[in-house]
Amino acid sequence: MRATLERAAGHLQALLEPGEAFTAYLEAEQSDFVRLNGNRVRQAGHVSQARLNLDLIHGDRHVEAAVTLSGEPDTDAAALHSLLTALRRVLPLVPEDPYLAYAAEAVQSSDIRPGRLPEADAVLTSLSQDAAGLDLVGHWAAGNLYRGFAGSAGQWHWFEAESFSLDWSLYQRADKAVKGRYAGSHWDPDTQTARITATRDQLEIMARPAQRLLPGAYRVYLAPAALAEILGVIAWQGLGLRALRTRQTPLLRLADREVSLHPGVELVEHCAGGQAPRFSPQGFTLPERLTLIQAGRFGECLVDARSSREYGVPVNAAAERPASLEMGPGDLDIADAAALVGDGLLVSDLWYGNLSDRARCAVTGMTRYACLRVENGRTVAPVEPMRFDVSLYDLLGEGLLGLTRERELLTDTGTYEQRSTATALLPGILVRDFPLTL
Amino acid sequence: MSTEGQERLHAAARRFRAMAPPVDDWSLRLVDDSAETLSVRRGVVEPVRLSRDSGLMITVVEGRGVGYGATTDLSAAGLRVAAESARAWARRTADLQLVDPAQLPRVTAHGSYRSPLEKPWHGLATGVKLERLLDLALRMKIHDAIVDWSAGLAYHDRETLLVSASGGEIWQRQHVLMPWLRAVANRGSETQIRSFGPDLGGQGGLERLDILELDQQPERVAGEALALLDAPECPSGTMDLILMPGQMTLQIHESIGHPLELDRILGDERNYAGTSFVTAEMFGTYQYGSELLNVTFDPTVSGELASYAHDDAGAQAERAWLIREGILLRGLGGTTSQARSGLPGVACARASSWNRPAIDRMANLNLEPGDSSLEELLGRVERGVLMDTNRSWSIDDSRNKFQFGCELGWRIEDGERRELVRNPGYRGISAGFWRSLAGVGNAASFRVMGVGTCGKGEPNQMIAVGHASPPCLFRGVAVFGGGGS
Numbered sequence: 001m002r003a004t005l006e007r008a009a010g011h012l013q014a015l016l017e018p019g020e021a022f023t024a025y026l027e028a029e030q031s032d033f034v035r036l037n038g039n040r041v042r043q044a045g046h047v048s049q050a051r052l053n054l055d056l057i058h059g060d061r062h063v064e065a066a067v068t069l070s071g072e073p074d075t076d077a078a079a080l081h082s083l084l085t086a087l088r089r090v091l092p093l094v095p096e097d098p099y100l101a102y103a104a105e106a107v108q109s110s111d112i113r114p115g116r117l118p119e120a121d122a123v124l125t126s127l128s129q130d131a132a133g134l135d136l137v138g139h140w141a142a143g144n145l146y147r148g149f150a151g152s153a154g155q156w157h158w159f160e161a162e163s164f165s166l167d168w169s170l171y172q173r174a175d176k177a178v179k180g181r182y183a184g185s186h187w188d189p190d191t192q193t194a195r196i197t198a199t200r201d202q203l204e205i206m207a208r209p210a211q212r213l214l215p216g217a218y219r220v221y222l223a224p225a226a227l228a229e230i231l232g233v234i235a236w237q238g239l240g241l242r243a244l245r246t247r248q249t250p251l252l253r254l255a256d257r258e259v260s261l262h263p264g265v266e267l268v269e270h271c272a273g274g275q276a277p278r279f280s281p282q283g284f285t286l287p288e289r290l291t292l293i294q295a296g297r298f299g300e301c302l303v304d305a306r307s308s309r310e311y312g313v314p315v316n317a318a319a320e321r322p323a324s325l326e327m328g329p330g331d332l333d334i335a336d337a338a339a340l341v342g343d344g345l346l347v348s349d350l351w352y353g354n355l356s357d358r359a360r361c362a363v364t365g366m367t368r369y370a371c372l373r374v375e376n377g378r379t380v381a382p383v384e385p386m387r388f389d390v391s392l393y394d395l396l397g398e399g400l401l402g403l404t405r406e407r408e409l410l411t412d413t414g415t416y417e418q419r420s421t422a423t424a425l426l427p428g429i430l431v432r433d434f435p436l437t438l
Numbered sequence: 439m440s441t442e443g444q445e446r447l448h449a450a451a452r453r454f455r456a457m458a459p460p461v462d463d464w465s466l467r468l469v470d471d472s473a474e475t476l477s478v479r480r481g482v483v484e485p486v487r488l489s490r491d492s493g494l495m496i497t498v499v500e501g502r503g504v505g506y507g508a509t510t511d512l513s514a515a516g517l518r519v520a521a522e523s524a525r526a527w528a529r530r531t532a533d534l535q536l537v538d539p540a541q542l543p544r545v546t547a548h549g550s551y552r553s554p555l556e557k558p559w560h561g562l563a564t565g566v567k568l569e570r571l572l573d574l575a576l577r578m579k580i581h582d583a584i585v586d587w588s589a590g591l592a593y594h595d596r597e598t599l600l601v602s603a604s605g606g607e608i609w610q611r612q613h614v615l616m617p618w619l620r621a622v623a624n625r626g627s628e629t630q631i632r633s634f635g636p637d638l639g640g641q642g643g644l645e646r647l648d649i650l651e652l653d654q655q656p657e658r659v660a661g662e663a664l665a666l667l668d669a670p671e672c673p674s675g676t677m678d679l680i681l682m683p684g685q686m687t688l689q690i691h692e693s694i695g696h697p698l699e700l701d702r703i704l705g706d707e708r709n710y711a712g713t714s715f716v717t718a719e720m721f722g723t724y725q726y727g728s729e730l731l732n733v734t735f736d737p738t739v740s741g742e743l744a745s746y747a748h749d750d751a752g753a754q755a756e757r758a759w760l761i762r763e764g765i766l767l768r769g770l771g772g773t774t775s776q777a778r779s780g781l782p783g784v785a786c787a788r789a790s791s792w793n794r795p796a797i798d799r800m801a802n803l804n805l806e807p808g809d810s811s812l813e814e815l816l817g818r819v820e821r822g823v824l825m826d827t828n829r830s831w832s833i834d835d836s837r838n839k840f841q842f843g844c845e846l847g848w849r850i851e852d853g854e855r856r857e858l859v860r861n862p863g864y865r866g867i868s869a870g871f872w873r874s875l876a877g878v879g880n881a882a883s884f885r886v887m888g889v890g891t892c893g894k895g896e897p898n899q900m901i902a903v904g905h906a907s908p909p910c911l912f913r914g915v916a917v918f919g920g921g922g923s
Contacts (some may be wrong), residue, residue, distance in 0.1 A: 033897045037706050040536035045506030046523040047793045047897075049493065055485070066489040070511040079490075086488060093565040095483050121530050128534060137709040139896035167896075169709040175836055177708070246586035247624035248631070256627060351712075354832045356843055357861060357920045359628055364841050366834040385834045387841060387865065415897035417793075438839050438865050438916075 001028045001050060001146040002158060004071050008052055009150035011077050015084055021152045023102045025053040025281040026069075029418055031143035032120055036168070039128060039136040049418070050146075052080075053281060056087040060096035063087045101305040101315065103283030106154035111278060115162030115185030117142050123166075126189050130196040131170070134203075138168030138180075141419055142187075147277040157285075159277035161185065161421070166192065167413040169369070170199050172206040176382055179225070179349050179369040183411035202370055208381045211373050215386075217433035219344030221337040221374075224408035224426040229350040231267075231325065231424070233363045234392055239267075239292050240320025241301040241311055250361040250392075254298045259393050261296035262400040266328035268292060269302060269317065274324025275411070276421040280305060284315040292322070296396075326425040330403025339377040340402070340430050346372045346379060356389050364389040364437075387438040395431055404428040443470040443492075444609065447599040450494060450512040451607075457514060458603065459521050461528070463499040465545050465602040467750060468492075468512070469792035474559070477590030478571040481579075484590075486564065493792035498524040499539045503532030508793045543773035545602035545752030551610040554740050557644035559593045559615070567591060577656035578621045581664050586622035589656070591615065592639075600752055608748045614639060614902065615646045616890060619655055623663035630666035630860060632659045632845055633827065637687050637887045639902060640741045649741075662846060665858055672847050672862035672919030678822030678876075679864055679915040680815055683885035685844050686907035688828040690805055691889050693868035694726075694733055695903070697837040698760060699894075700771025700779050701798040711894045712835025715869055716766070721781055724766040727872030732806040733761040735770065735784040743888035743904035744788075744801035751796050753785035760784075760803070764873075771798045790899035797895045802904035804886075808878025815877045815911045817853040823917050824848045824855060824909075825862045833868075841865040861920030874915065879908025 005026045012022050028050035035043040050069040055062050067083050069076045118126075123140055142164035149157040165183040172178075180199035182192055222230075234250060243249040253259045271278055272288035279285055282305040291299040302317035317323075337346055345367075353365035367386050372379040404427040412422035447468040454466050471491040477484040495508040498521065505527025507520035571589045578587040594614040601607045616639035623630045634655045640646055647653075681689060701707055702714040716724070737745050737755035746755055753773050760768045771779065772787025775798050787796040816824070830843030847862030848855045886906040893900050 031897075034531075035706070035896050037536050037704075037708070041531040041534045042536045042706055043506070043795050043797075044504075044527045044531050045495075045497075045508065045795065046520075046527065047508040048520075049508070049510050049793055051491070062485060064485045064487040066487070066491070068491050068493060068510040070509075070513065070516060072511055072513050072516065075511075075513060083488075083490070090486055090488070090564050093563065094486050094568065097485065098482060100485075120527075124530060124534060137705060139709060141897065167709065171705075171708060175713055246622055247629045248586065248622055252629065253627050258627065351835055352832045354830045354843075356830055356832075356841065356863065359861075359920060364830070364832050366832065366839065368835055385836070385839065387832075387834070387839050389841070416893065416900050419897075438841070438867075 002148065004050055004069055004076070005148040005150055007073055008069065008076060008080060011080050013152060015081065016152060019058050021057040023055045023283055024150045026146060026148040027051050027418060028146040029143060031141055031419055034140040036136060036138045039131045039134055054083065055102065056084065056091060057100070058091055060100055061091055061094055062097060062100055063090045063094060099306045099309040101282060101309045103151060103155050104153060107285060108156040109279065109285065110158045113161040113185060116187060117162050117164055118187045126192060130193050134200060135171040136168050137171065138166065141165045141415060145419055145421060149279055149283045151283050155283045157279040157283065161275065165411055165413050170203055172203045175385065176206045176210065177369055178202040178206060205372060205379055206370065206382050210382045210384050212384045213386050213436060215437050217435050219341055219432050220434040221341050221346050221428060221430050223348045223428050225410060226347045226350040227426050227429055228410050228424050229353045229365060230363050230395065233353040233355060234361065235322050235325060239302050239322060241303045241307045241313060242320055244301055245311055250355055250358045251298060259397065261293065261396045263296045264330055264403060265296045265396050266294055268326045269322045270324050270326045273326065274423045276323040280315060280318040286318065287316050290316055323422045327427060329405050329407050329427045332402040332404045332430060334404045334406045334428055337428065338374050338379050341374040342377050344374050345383065346374055361392040362389060363392065386436045388435060389437045390435055399431045399433050401430040401432055441597065443472070443597045446470060446512070447597060450517065451599055451601045453514050454517045457518065459498065459525060461498045461500040461525065463544060463603050465497050465600065466494060467792065468494040468599045469596065471594060471596040471791065473592070473594045475590065475592045476567055476571060477588060478575045479588040480586060481576065483568055491791065494520065495792050495795065496520045496524045498528050499542065500525055500528040501532050502535060502539060503528035504535060504539050504542065505531060506795055537774065537778060541774065541777040543751050543753065544604045545600060545606035546604045547606050547608060547748055547752050547754060549608050549747050551747035553611065553613040553641040555613050555643045559643055562644055574619060574656050578619065578660035580657060580660045583623050583625055583664055583667060584621055584660055585624045587660065588620045590618050600750065602752065606752050608752060610746055610748070612641055613643055614641055614743065615643065617647060617650065617652050619659050621660040621663040623667050625667050628667055630663050632663040634659050637684060637889065639743050639888050639890050640886065641743065641745055642741050666846055666860045669858040669860040671921055672823055672859040672917065673849060674918040676914055677917050678819045679912045679917060680819065680822065680824040680850065680909055682824065682826035682909050683887055683907045684827040685825050685842065686805060686910055687887045687889060687905040688831055688842060690803060690905050690907060691800065691903065692831060692833045693837060693840055693871065695770065695800040695803045697868060698770045699798045700769040700775035700781060700783055703769065704775060704778055707894065710896050712837065715836040715838045718779060718781060720766055721769060722767065725764050725873065726761050726766045727764045728875040729763045730808055730875050730878045731761055731764045731872055734758065734804050734806055735760055735786065736802045736804050739802055739886060739904065739906065742802045742886050742906065743902045745904065749785040749787045750789045751787035753787065755785040758784050770800055772796065788901060790901045794895065794897060794899045797899065799894070799901055800892065800903040804906040807881040807884045807908045809880050810877050811880055812883050812909050815879060815909060816850060816855055818877060818911060819850045820852060822850040823859065823862055824850055830863065838868045840868065859919065864915050864917045866915055871912065874913045875910060876913045877911030879910065883908040
């Protein structure tokens with residue numbers, strides 16, 4: 001794939017006319033996908049794809065384009081030639097763009113993250129053994145991911161990673177299931193076996209009769225994956241500069257300092273610690289670390305290239321939502337979760353979150369998977385799915401009783417159009433008065 | 439009329455036919471999607487974006503195995519690599535397949551489809567379209583409290599070609615246009631957003647802008663955003679609810695469409711999109727809603743977002759009743775799911791693009807009109823709220839407990855629409871909600887709309903689906919406003 005981008009950049013450079021410049025951002029992958037149901041293969045195959053995002057620039061005028069590249073040199077050369085012709089037709093028709101921003105310095109970088117991925121047969125064999133006799137539904141995605149940037153001023157950035165993700169549910173019956181995840185760069189069969197065994201062990205409690213809860217406020221432990229669902233909703237349009245300046249962020253009252261969160265809440269975009277590339281589609285190198293919320297107060301915003309020009313602030317993000325989110329730890333021991341809850345709920349996962357009230361920064365969603373009733377510090381039974389509707393100002397404000405010392409690295413298993421490189425490193429949290437509504 | 443894209447796809451298909459591997463069955467699906475997006479925000483033209491996405495997926499059946507290979511390389515070498523990859527996956531999964539390949543449909547049909555098209559996208563110069571968007575956007579800046587305003591047009595010209603070892607060959611071309619307007623009003627910590635269009639995408643050309651009366655919307659959209667800043671909160675309590683088509687779209691999608699997907703019922707989606715409260719035993723007898731509830735799968739509605747002649751598994755698409763007079767009759771499942779479940783389905787095996795395999799999807803899923811005008815529906819409400827335009831959606835993984843929010847609402851009292859209310863929302867349970875359907879708007883109030891971003895599947899797939907509905911009246915719904923309830 002590196003050669004594909006090098007060839008494309010060379011070809012574009014050769015085709016440039018006086019006064020023109022370009023940026024080119026490659027998104028590519030070679031991925032295996034195996035879909036499982038009932039511990040059997042439902043669909044399996046391989047996808048090889050490469051998309052070049054091109055910006056043709058002349059002064060302050062520019063036109064963007066995306067085109068799939070085949071990897072076959074002559075075909076790609078013809079496609080790029082045809083694309084440039086199309087862009088040049090449009091270029092004079094668009095006005096100058098006051099917010100055009102792209103990296104001008106001839107910076108170069110390379111970030112290659114080799115892994116140890118198994119042969120596909122080995123994965124299928126180990127999976128069928130690890131989950132023998134179980135109703136496993138899940139998805140295996142693995143292979144090479146590539147992101148690259150080339151600019152006509154000589155910029156070059158390259159990111160390449162081998163990675164895998166196994167995301168599964170073990171079903172006990174109907175909608176009673178336990179969620180499991182194993183993702184990384186170096187696959188180990190023993191680790192996979194241990195993870196699946198751990199989820200299998202949780203099926204025992206899921207076999208008990210489910211309790212039907214009444215709506216009301218509960219003392220709850222939210223595991224890192226459950227917290228990730230809520231933070232994901234807020235982060236979607238809550239932490240970017242454009243959302244702040246246009247007053248659309250649901251964190252508006254926090255940003256305006258009308259409210260504050262618990263002083264133990266710290267949210268960081270830790271680009272250097274994540275699995276996403278360290279450069280933006282416009283070629284900007286991203287900072288290692290940005291503090292988005294510090295000691296419960298609104299901190300820096302994520303600023304993409306376009307916002308940087310519009311609002312006169314340096315670029316610090318590829319897009320105005322986190323790709324490598326981290327939340328600071330607390331001092332609770334995750335092993336004590338049930339004891340700390342006492343009487344309430346342990347929630348492994350939340351699902352289908354969405355903003356329910358922007359002004360309150362409120363999120364609604366559902367419990368899913370191992371949501372367990374806790375009585376006298378012990379888990380006693382699964383519960384029927386319940387809807388929550390909670391304000392972040394309550395959840396991470398006065399309602400927050402503590403955060404765990406241990407944090408879990410959650411790899412985004414999203415594969416819309418392409419495999420995601422986003423991660424979140426989060427603790428679990430203990431909260432009071434978590435509102436269940438239906 | 440032949441296009442460059444059509445020739446390109448057919449050339450690749452001919453290449454593959456000449457070199458097809460000696461397997462029990464194969465199909466080749468090719469996609470060539472050209473798109474253009476124009477938008478204006480706060481008086482500034484956003485970067486014009488063109489795109490061209492081309493690729494193919496080869497699926498092979500070899501012995502007891504099935505596998506696919508997908509690539510952007512349409513050359514003979516690329517086809518060979520993709521076919522070998524598909525065969526390798528077929529071989530390694532032969533003893534592990536959930537579905538007996540003998541159950542899989544063979545693509546034997548011949549056919550073609552083309553969207554209606556009166557005013558081609560390229561018939562109007564880019565500069566003229568941008569000027570029009572600048573004007574539309576400017577007309578939304580009606581007050582200092584309008585802090586963000588934007589207008590846009592997204593156009594797709596998508597060709598697909600499906601060919602098979604059995605001689606099947608289906609070519610389809612869809613032109614899709616989606617306009618949008620969006621106005622954001624703010625005062626202090628109160629922000630309200632009104633939009634027009636994201637749910638009004640449809641097949642066709644620029645004539646759709648006239649059909650949708652886009653030019654008449656900007657001041658209304660911005661005016662409503664502004665008015666919402668001063669509107670009272672939506673009342674809370676159990677009351678009657680009228681949903682306009684702009685919210686019915688989402689209600690149908692989430693609590694009829696998804697629960698009826700056969701692959702959910704068969705368990706394929708349990709690790710991601712979820713399962714369904716609907717079970718196989720319910721088909722033919724289950725009272726899904728009141729007798730006023732009539733729902734069709736209808737790929738024949740001209741201009742609706744997901745109209746087509748054949749699905750991506752080659753099945754011929756025809757109109758079918760899913761729910762009639764409240765009784766559940768048929769699920770949303772393609773030929774594979776029908777064979778697996780033994781249940782009646784429809785031609786709805788669809789893939790988001792060349793790089794994803796076909797799965798059960800909604801296409802055009804419509805709630806058929808009744809006989810009441812909107813005024814008659816209002817007249818039957820003593821105390822309630824009318825809501826329009828979805829802005830928040832959430833539902834459990836069995837597609838039962840839902841909570842939806844709308845951009846705006848109006849309080850109804852003694853049969854009359856009263857004042858505008860903000861932050862309207864409601865929650866319920868699918869299984870009971872549709873039985874509270876007490877009135878269905880007539881054909882004059884029927885509106886064709888759609889959802890452009892339906893997500894499902896592993897690997898994930900985003901696809902456009904059409905929905906059409908009149909306004910509907912529901913009795914005794916849990917309604918609420920903002921501020922906590």
